[in-house]
Amino acid sequence: MIRFAFLFCLIPACLIAQPVSPMSKASTSPQLITRPKLVVGVVVDQMRYDYWYRYYNKYTDGGFKRLLREGFTCRDHHYHYALTVTAAGHASVYTGSQPAMHGIVGNEWYDQRSGRRVYCVEDSTVKAVGTTNAGAGSMSPKNLMVSTITDQLRIATNYQSKTIGIALKDRGAILPAGHTANGAYWFDSKTGNWITSSFYRTELPQWVSAYNSKKRPAELMKSGWQTLLPIEQYTESTADDQRYEYKLPGAQKSVFPYDLAGQSGDVFGIIASTPHGNTITKEIALEALTHENLGKGEATDFLAISFSTPDYVGHAFGPNSVEEEDIYLRLDRDLADLLTALDGWVGKGNYLFFLTADHGVMDVVDLWKDHHLPAGRLNIGAINTAIKAALTTAFGDGDYIRTSDNYQFYLNHDVLRAKKITVQDVCQVMRDVTRNTDGVANVVNLHELGTASLNDYQLTLYKNGTHAKRSGDIQLVIEPGWMAGSIAASHGGPYAYDTHIPLLFYGWGVKPGETFARTSVADTAPTLAALLKILEPNGSVGKVIGTLIK
Numbered sequence: 001m002i003r004f005a006f007l008f009c010l011i012p013a014c015l016i017a018q019p020v021s022p023m024s025k026a027s028t029s030p031q032l033i034t035r036p037k038l039v040v041g042v043v044v045d046q047m048r049y050d051y052w053y054r055y056y057n058k059y060t061d062g063g064f065k066r067l068l069r070e071g072f073t074c075r076d077h078h079y080h081y082a083l084t085v086t087a088a089g090h091a092s093v094y095t096g097s098q099p100a101m102h103g104i105v106g107n108e109w110y111d112q113r114s115g116r117r118v119y120c121v122e123d124s125t126v127k128a129v130g131t132t133n134a135g136a137g138s139m140s141p142k143n144l145m146v147s148t149i150t151d152q153l154r155i156a157t158n159y160q161s162k163t164i165g166i167a168l169k170d171r172g173a174i175l176p177a178g179h180t181a182n183g184a185y186w187f188d189s190k191t192g193n194w195i196t197s198s199f200y201r202t203e204l205p206q207w208v209s210a211y212n213s214k215k216r217p218a219e220l221m222k223s224g225w226q227t228l229l230p231i232e233q234y235t236e237s238t239a240d241d242q243r244y245e246y247k248l249p250g251a252q253k254s255v256f257p258y259d260l261a262g263q264s265g266d267v268f269g270i271i272a273s274t275p276h277g278n279t280i281t282k283e284i285a286l287e288a289l290t291h292e293n294l295g296k297g298e299a300t301d302f303l304a305i306s307f308s309t310p311d312y313v314g315h316a317f318g319p320n321s322v323e324e325e326d327i328y329l330r331l332d333r334d335l336a337d338l339l340t341a342l343d344g345w346v347g348k349g350n351y352l353f354f355l356t357a358d359h360g361v362m363d364v365v366d367l368w369k370d371h372h373l374p375a376g377r378l379n380i381g382a383i384n385t386a387i388k389a390a391l392t393t394a395f396g397d398g399d400y401i402r403t404s405d406n407y408q409f410y411l412n413h414d415v416l417r418a419k420k421i422t423v424q425d426v427c428q429v430m431r432d433v434t435r436n437t438d439g440v441a442n443v444v445n446l447h448e449l450g451t452a453s454l455n456d457y458q459l460t461l462y463k464n465g466t467h468a469k470r471s472g473d474i475q476l477v478i479e480p481g482w483m484a485g486s487i488a489a490s491h492g493g494p495y496a497y498d499t500h501i502p503l504l505f506y507g508w509g510v511k512p513g514e515t516f517a518r519t520s521v522a523d524t525a526p527t528l529a530a531l532l533k534i535l536e537p538n539g540s541v542g543k544v545i546g547t548l549i550k
């Protein structure tokens with residue numbers, strides 16, 4: 001009956017519509033779908049939201065300021081899962097999904113089946129192209145379990161669109177470019193060359209080889225690293241020399257000016273920790289633009305760029321350093337160059353541009369403590385020792401933990417089965433032994449998150465970040481302001497400094513403005529899909545940010 005009623009409703013509608021010829025003519029006249037010539041996505045690796053404004057007065061008119069003035073900014077944009085790291089971030093931006101579904105739960109994870117650690121973009125079935133450094137090139141997106149917005153664009157245009165990913169970090173180039181990419185290029189720090197893998201092609205395109213032969217990294221390193229402005233003008237940052245700052249290879253102190261001498265075996269690795277890392281990324285992106293003729297064909301092309309350098313610098317010197325400020329002032333100039341080049345190549349208004357980040361970063365623990373703010377460094381070694389001792393006391397001798405990574409413990413399920421112990425039993429022992437440990441907020445069983453003693457907000461972040469096959473069994477929830485390790489600063493937690501990042505859309509189809517409504521990183525890809533009038537990626541869980549669309 002329901003089916004019959006439905007047909008009955010449809011028939012009169014068809015009959016009524018046919019005689020109204022003027023309206024019918026208008027509604028059926030052939031209208032072409034309009035799309036931008038080119039989409040350019042920029043992920044800044046470790047850009048916290050407040051960097052828009054912290055250095056605002058020193059930005060040029062053509063970079064960050066132009067984007068803020070002419071684009072649409074989401075001012076309360078956050079990650080929607082807890083483990084805020086590079087690979088998970090790039091995957092989530094481009095899939096509109098979350099680690100629980102796309103499977104990129106960290107930069108690496110432990111694989112219970114093979115009993116070994118897996119790197120997010122490793123692929124032993126493919127070979128390096130453009131280098132003799134085999135390990136740097138055995139990479140592909142095969143561990144990503146869903147499609148990307150770049151894939152969906154290729155599918156929607158019957159593979160006529162060209163999609164290319166570029167970043168110093170392999171994962172920053174490969175994950176955004178997706179499974180169907182026309183190319184992905186990353187930096188080999190041993191040879192100083194941009195490379196790819198046999199997943200994409202059997203030899204480097206001529207334009208990549210030509211750029212490599214210019215030996216730009218060696219040339220730029222010779223010029224060292226001086227501050228862009230006189231150093232006394234860096235009033236947004238702490239004094240240059242701080243006890244917690246990392247010393248670049250060859251440097252006696254963490255102070256300007258830096259001579260840049262690489263280390264043997266990894267001669268060009270140092271460039272990633274200097275503004276020259278962003279410069280060579282911009283340069284190779286512009287080579288891709290012109291030599292691949294991006295934005296000049298019938299179908300929309302997509303250039304996905306990730307600037308990895310701010311992450312290296314943030315870790316080494318911390319977000320309050322002169323080095324960090326200098327990186328952002330110079331990235332601003334690089335972005336201005338990029339936008340000017342795009343204006344010239346495809347025309348202002350003909351390209352759709354967006355800028356976001358893969359995660360934020362925590363301020364330096366020591367700096368917070370100096371200012372009486374709550375912060376600390378976890379002694380992971382001591383925590384692991386106490387946990388192992390407590391497990392032995394509770395259950396007898398046994399190798400209960402296979403490994404720990406990303407503040408998660410991967411348990412030895414063979415031992416648990418043999419001793420008839422559950423994950424919950426182990427979790428309870430871990431919770432009891434860390435109850436009075438500073439910096440540990442909680443210990444939760446990732447298989448039983450439904451009953452975990454966590455607040456609703458964090459519970460959602462951990463649920464979104466937990467993949468049934470790839471995540472660990474037990475999660476150490478750290479307290480706000482705490483981190484493991486001795487590096488100046490880090491990220492990877494569920495707190496605002498790690499989750500709150502920029503999202504800006506600019507150009508084709510975008511209405512300038514801003515919103516203070518809470519938006520999620522998962523919204524990025526479906527919003528792009530709406531602008532491009534294509535299907536969103538298959539794991540997408542975000543919503544379209546409709547207010548930014550013209």
Ligand SMILES: [Zn+2]
Pocket residue numbers: 046086311312315491
């Ligand atoms: Zn990082």
